[in-house]
Amino acid sequence: MSMNGKTAVVTGSNSGIGLGVARELARAGADLVINSFTDRDEDHALAAELGKEFGVAVRYIQADLSKAEEARALIEKAGVCDILVNNAGIQHVAPIDEFPLEKWDAIIAINMSSAFHTTAAALPMMRKAGWGRVVNIASAHGLTASPYKSAYVAAKHGVVGLTKVTALETAQEPITCNAICPGYVLTPLVEAQIPDTMKKYGMERDEVIKKVMLERQPSKEFATVEQIGGTTVFLCSDAAAQITGTTISVDGGWTAL
Numbered sequence: 001m002s003m004n005g006k007t008a009v010v011t012g013s014n015s016g017i018g019l020g021v022a023r024e025l026a027r028a029g030a031d032l033v034i035n036s037f038t039d040r041d042e043d044h045a046l047a048a049e050l051g052k053e054f055g056v057a058v059r060y061i062q063a064d065l066s067k068a069e070e071a072r073a074l075i076e077k078a079g080v081c082d083i084l085v086n087n088a089g090i091q092h093v094a095p096i097d098e099f100p101l102e103k104w105d106a107i108i109a110i111n112m113s114s115a116f117h118t119t120a121a122a123l124p125m126m127r128k129a130g131w132g133r134v135v136n137i138a139s140a141h142g143l144t145a146s147p148y149k150s151a152y153v154a155a156k157h158g159v160v161g162l163t164k165v166t167a168l169e170t171a172q173e174p175i176t177c178n179a180i181c182p183g184y185v186l187t188p189l190v191e192a193q194i195p196d197t198m199k200k201y202g203m204e205r206d207e208v209i210k211k212v213m214l215e216r217q218p219s220k221e222f223a224t225v226e227q228i229g230g231t232t233v234f235l236c237s238d239a240a241a242q243i244t245g246t247t248i249s250v251d252g253g254w255t256a257l
């Protein structure tokens, strides 16, 4: 489906899944607003490169999504938001009784509350345009739990709940809201953990990936950023117009276990 004439705002999109999603939306013809909390020359250069590669308009807008007012300002500055992809997220791993308060607050703010603020700011724009799609990048951890990931699991379950409420509040309008729940995705962040994990377990790369990192992913394959992007494009298509308030797992069977 062509998304010519639509503008997509993708949060946390200067790397990883967000960038992969932005690329697939641009490939489908959407203009883009990409975002992160940094304001480096390379962030703006990335926007220019994407625009050139796909022949669409791409703007980079800096916003620190740990702050409510900046999350809302991102959408206001975008000015138009037909497709909103809430993707920005961070992780911290520690037992509950040792979990640093500032990490809990940051994860809840960035991974969950920012999606509330951007959605609140974007819905009036979607209503005015008479069409809208909200795609929340949750996680297999929005449906299941792992020890030591209290803030992340709480935030991602929260995002799944917010997805359902947004869908119900827009059910009689041409607006949908769904969550994608990826399993382990090979992003630069995950790639960077491989050498250390190889050392820690004294294993080769393939063994570390299959036995340690993908222990809970029955396919024993990473999901790719292109697959998450393709799923987003599908959720924005006419075929998905009656899909709302649900989760789509892209997790190699993780949540079937």
Ligand code: NAD
Pocket: 011, 012, 013, 014, 015, 016, 017, 018, 035, 036, 037, 063, 064, 065, 066, 087, 088, 089, 090, 110, 111, 137, 138, 139, 140, 181, 182, 183, 184, 185, 186, 187, 188, 189, 190
């Ligand atoms: P990543 O670190 O490559 O990307 C995270 C993005 O969020 C980056 O662009 C970063 O700049 C941005 N970001 C972080 N803090 C921000 C802030 N305060 N304000 C604005 N932007 C901020 O990680 P990723 O693996 O691509 O993760 C993207 C999303 O996918 C996250 O929500 C993550 O929880 C989710 N996810 C990832 C995996 C995986 O295996 N990689 C699996 C399931 C879900």
